[in-house]
Amino acid sequence: MAINQAIPGYLIYAAMLAHLLAFAVLLIGPKRVGGAIFAVGFAAAAAAWTCRWIQVGHVPLQSLFEVFLTLAMLVFPLSLFCRLCLGVKAEAADALVGLLILFPAAFVFSAEPQRLPPALRSWLFFPHVMAYMLAYVVLAKAAVAAIGGLLSGDASCEQATYKMVRLGFPLLTGGLILGAVWGKLAWGDYWNWDPKELWALATWLVFGFYLHLRAASNGARFPRTSCAMALLGVVVAAITLLWVNLAAKLFAGLHSYAT
Amino acid sequence: MLLRKILLWLALPATALLAVWSIVGAFLGAEQASKLFNSTPMVCIWCGLAVLLAVGVVHSAWRLRRPVLAVMHLGALLIIIGSMINSCRGHELARYFGIDKPVRGYMVLFRGHQSNSLLDSPDGKPAATLPFGLKLEDCRVECYPPADPTWLLVAEMPADRPAGEPQRTLLQWRSDKPTGIPGTSASVRVLRYVPCARAIYSEGTRRVLVIRCRGQKLIVPAEPGRQVMLENPRRSLRISGLYTRPSPRWNESGLDVVEDPSARRSPAVKVEIEEADGDKDKTVRLVFQDLPMHGQADGLAMRYVETWPIDAVADAASDTPAMLLEVSFADRSERVWLAPETPNMPDGLEISSLLAQAEKKDRLPEVTLYLVRPTSQIKRYQARLAVLESGRNVAEKLIEVNRPLHYGGFHVYWHYCDPVDPRYVMLSVRSDSGLTVVYAGFALLCGGIFAWGWAKPAWKSLSRRSDNGD
Ligand code: HEM
Numbered sequence: 001m002a003i004n005q006a007i008p009g010y011l012i013y014a015a016m017l018a019h020l021l022a023f024a025v026l027l028i029g030p031k032r033v034g035g036a037i038f039a040v041g042f043a044a045a046a047a048a049w050t051c052r053w054i055q056v057g058h059v060p061l062q063s064l065f066e067v068f069l070t071l072a073m074l075v076f077p078l079s080l081f082c083r084l085c086l087g088v089k090a091e092a093a094d095a096l097v098g099l100l101i102l103f104p105a106a107f108v109f110s111a112e113p114q115r116l117p118p119a120l121r122s123w124l125f126f127p128h129v130m131a132y133m134l135a136y137v138v139l140a141k142a143a144v145a146a147i148g149g150l151l152s153g154d155a156s157c158e159q160a161t162y163k164m165v166r167l168g169f170p171l172l173t174g175g176l177i178l179g180a181v182w183g184k185l186a187w188g189d190y191w192n193w194d195p196k197e198l199w200a201l202a203t204w205l206v207f208g209f210y211l212h213l214r215a216a217s218n219g220a221r222f223p224r225t226s227c228a229m230a231l232l233g234v235v236v237a238a239i240t241l242l243w244v245n246l247a248a249k250l251f252a253g254l255h256s257y258a259t
Numbered sequence: 260m261l262l263r264k265i266l267l268w269l270a271l272p273a274t275a276l277l278a279v280w281s282i283v284g285a286f287l288g289a290e291q292a293s294k295l296f297n298s299t300p301m302v303c304i305w306c307g308l309a310v311l312l313a314v315g316v317v318h319s320a321w322r323l324r325r326p327v328l329a330v331m332h333l334g335a336l337l338i339i340i341g342s343m344i345n346s347c348r349g350h351e352l353a354r355y356f357g358i359d360k361p362v363r364g365y366m367v368l369f370r371g372h373q374s375n376s377l378l379d380s381p382d383g384k385p386a387a388t389l390p391f392g393l394k395l396e397d398c399r400v401e402c403y404p405p406a407d408p409t410w411l412l413v414a415e416m417p418a419d420r421p422a423g424e425p426q427r428t429l430l431q432w433r434s435d436k437p438t439g440i441p442g443t444s445a446s447v448r449v450l451r452y453v454p455c456a457r458a459i460y461s462e463g464t465r466r467v468l469v470i471r472c473r474g475q476k477l478i479v480p481a482e483p484g485r486q487v488m489l490e491n492p493r494r495s496l497r498i499s500g501l502y503t504r505p506s507p508r509w510n511e512s513g514l515d516v517v518e519d520p521s522a523r524r525s526p527a528v529k530v531e532i533e534e535a536d537g538d539k540d541k542t543v544r545l546v547f548q549d550l551p552m553h554g555q556a557d558g559l560a561m562r563y564v565e566t567w568p569i570d571a572v573a574d575a576a577s578d579t580p581a582m583l584l585e586v587s588f589a590d591r592s593e594r595v596w597l598a599p600e601t602p603n604m605p606d607g608l609e610i611s612s613l614l615a616q617a618e619k620k621d622r623l624p625e626v627t628l629y630l631v632r633p634t635s636q637i638k639r640y641q642a643r644l645a646v647l648e649s650g651r652n653v654a655e656k657l658i659e660v661n662r663p664l665h666y667g668g669f670h671v672y673w674h675y676c677d678p679v680d681p682r683y684v685m686l687s688v689r690s691d692s693g694l695t696v697v698y699a700g701f702a703l704l705c706g707g708i709f710a711w712g713w714a715k716p717a718w719k720s721l722s723r724r725s726d727n728g729d
Binding site: 113115116117118119121122124166167169170173174177180181182184185186187188189190191192193194195196198199201202205206208209212213215216236 | 264267268270271274275277278279281282284285286288289290292293296342363403406636637638639640659660661662663670672687689694697698701704705708709711712713
């Protein structure tokens with residue numbers, strides 16, 4: 001099906017506008033209205049994502065543009081889930097996170113459509129990348145809570161951080177293991193020691209450290225330390241996602257085509 | 260509960276150390292990182308970690324009564340053990356117990372050939388053998404249709420050094436204005452582009468040999484093997500070779516011509532002339548396109564003429580285009596059709612011969628214009644392999660990236676093949692020792708961690724604990 005190349009772009013601008021408005025209204029206006037605008041922003045992002053899928057003919061999870069669009073689309077549903085099921089309320093911050101994620105999709109990364117190279121043509125492509133996408137959005141929420149905890153030393157922020165890590169850590173683990181299984185199928189080894197893998201492992205280990213530290217010290221007793229560790233994990237996760245892709249030329253790892 | 264504290268406080272430096280080494284490894288690059296993590300000190304650390312995990316598994320299962328914790332830590336333990344079995348050192352160790360199995364290797368197979376010999380690296384030496392043979396039945400490359408099927412217009416200039424590569428420039432022709440041809444003051448404008456076209460040549464072919472003999476005029480397609488009979492005197496002419504950069508040499512048996520890439524471009528045709536009745540030796544003549552008078556002798560005049568298509572018509576059955584160009588130089592301009600003769604084979608239009616046909620070649624560099632098929636991205640590589648046990652075909656699989664062959668304790672992967680000419684395939688082979696253990700570890704680790712993080716009771720207990728002010 002032919003869709004005008006420019007349409008996802010306009011939808012992304014619309015989504016950005018809605019996220020900005022939602023953030024402002026959630027901060028100072030009626031929560032219900034803000035939530036509704038947030039939902040509109042999600043609808044625009046989801047529409048852009050769907051258009052993109054149709055345009056490129058495969059799940060749009062390949063280029064950084066597509067990855068960020070996907071991340072942005074997941075913010076609202078995860079925000080809703082965490083609020084309703086886990087009692088972690090941070091709607092305004094979530095809208096802001098969505099806006100920040102949309103920005104590089106709109107203005108930084110190339111939206112040049114790409115074909116899937118043979119290595120990416122696998123049933124593991126979607127679950128592996130999607131597990132990471134979900135994990136990253138949850139970790140972004142963890143980072144927001146952790147910053148809150150770090151500044152206030154508040155135990156409830158520490159609790160929220162832990163809940164988010166508890167939700168996100170299994171996703172990280174799943175993403176890592178699916179990646180290993182896929183590596184085995186595509187390259188012959190489930191572990192190649194390439195920089196992207198090592199950063200992903202480091203991310204996982206930092207959160208492992210965080211969990212053990214929290215278990216050892218009963219978390220709530222040292223909320224600032226606990227939050228700082230979680231935040232470190234998110235920083236390493238961000239490096240895994242971004243820096244390795246952008247510095248692919250420096251490292252020439254197997255993952256370098258995924259720019 | 261003291262053991263729990265000790266284990267937890269030991270797990271902290273263990274995870275921290277591994278995290279720091281991972282980041283160091285990420286800076287070192289894959290090859291160095293692999294060496295680092297397989298070095299002897301690291302082997303000790305891995306063993307220590309395995310012991311810690313084992314104690315942790317036993318402790319959390321029997322003392323803490325938290326099976327979920329036991330399962331996830333057992334998963335981590337199995338991954339480490341499986342990886343040890345799968346490693347080079349693991350295979351060395353297995354050799355002491357009489358299990359001699361190569362860890363990895365590469366194999367080059369030509370279509371229709373078979374082998375069981377493994378190279379130590381893609382361009383290395385034979386280092387091991389497989390307990391079975393592999394035969395490459397077939398291999399093929401599948402491409403995506405190009406995003407933009409319009410062919411590219413390329414200008415090629417000869418190399419400035421004798422052994423250099425010719426310089427090619429892509430001409431941006433999709434505007435009404437003429438485009439300059441690099442390195443010249445000539446320009447080109449595309450008047451028409453027919454995507455699926457059949458080119459029409461005046462003489463039915465592109466290069467022709469024009470033969471004049473006592474009022475007789477014959478036009479023969481310049482193709483090797485073409486033969487014509489001439490009357491008066493009766494003799495036969497046979498075209499025996501076509502050259503772009505001929506290098507003629509005389510030897511005892513007469514004129515010998517070879518194509519010499521370093522020679523000047525000067526298209527020519529080799530003609531063998533044989534008297535029908537005489538017992539004279541046959542004579543061989545080289546007729547140059549650039550030297551119209553060269554082919555005259557014995558009342559026989561030959562000219563080697565390059566013709567371009569005179570027209571092109573749309574033809575749905577064709578997958579090649581045609582382009583009507585207007586080439587301008589100084590005060591002259593010519594219109595000419597350009598069409599590729601065969602897919603992927605550049606079929607050039609030499610602008611100097613186009614524009615300087617009538618006159619002496621003035622200072623117009625040798626630039627050739629040709630159409631190039633847009634490159635299309637590769638979708639998949641496939642290789643059909645047969646497994647041979649004592650000459651018998653025991654298994655067969657169509658492998659591709661992400662679909663290896665698993666047989667006899669080895670995985671066989673597609674590794675490389677020439678995308679343009681897939682006559683041979685490079686396979687990579689991996690021993691599967693320990694893999695089941697690793698995969699069991701993956702399943703337990705993943706299952707355990709999801710059960711710990713996501714299972715409903717976990718959340719319930721968490722909210723109960725936070726209600727109690729935990
Ligand atoms: C390196 C991979 C490891 C991972 C991913 C991991 C993961 C975890 C997780 C998620 C928990 C649950 C924490 C909680 O209940 O809040 C945990 C707890 C625990 N881990 Fe590990 N662990 C690892 C290594 C180890 C090692 C090497 C040991 C052994 C010294 C260990 C000992 C323990 C113990 C004793 C607990 C119980 C914590 C509690 O009772 O709350 N872990 N681990």
